[in-house]
Amino acid sequence: MIKWFEQHNKLSWTITILIAVLIFWFSSLSFSSVEEGYTKNWMSIVYHIVVFFFLSLFLFISLIKTKNKRLFIFSILILIAYGILDEIHQFFVQGRFCSISDVGIDLIGILFAFMVYSIFLKLK
Secondary structure: OHHHHHHOHHHHHHHHHHHHHHHHHHHHOOOOOOOOOOOOOHHHHHHHHHHHHHHHHHHHHHHOOOOOHHHHHHHHHHHHHHHHHHHHHHHOOOOOOOOHHHHHHHHHHHHHHHHHHHHHHHHO
16 A cells, blocks of 8 residues: 555645644644643544654655655654644644643654554565
């Protein structure tokens, strides 16, 4: 399936951009009761891991078709920066807050996608 998305690069880019826009849109929603501090509900943690896994995976598929380490590093830096900017964006949304721990949770999804795509490239 990954190979199919690599062959249909425009679709992969479209999905990557769509996921990024959806993340931004969900971050724009305000909630009346948001848990403060380091206690997170499981839905939030799962959301961050899953959404950044798919954003990362489709960015890797769109950008990297080889074992180019520089592109992997560049992609990971872009994804981390997007996670940080998303948290800064939430700081300005009423009822939301900026959390470094959310960036760490995003990083779990990013690294998991990195492992999956790296294994795919090795088996390729």
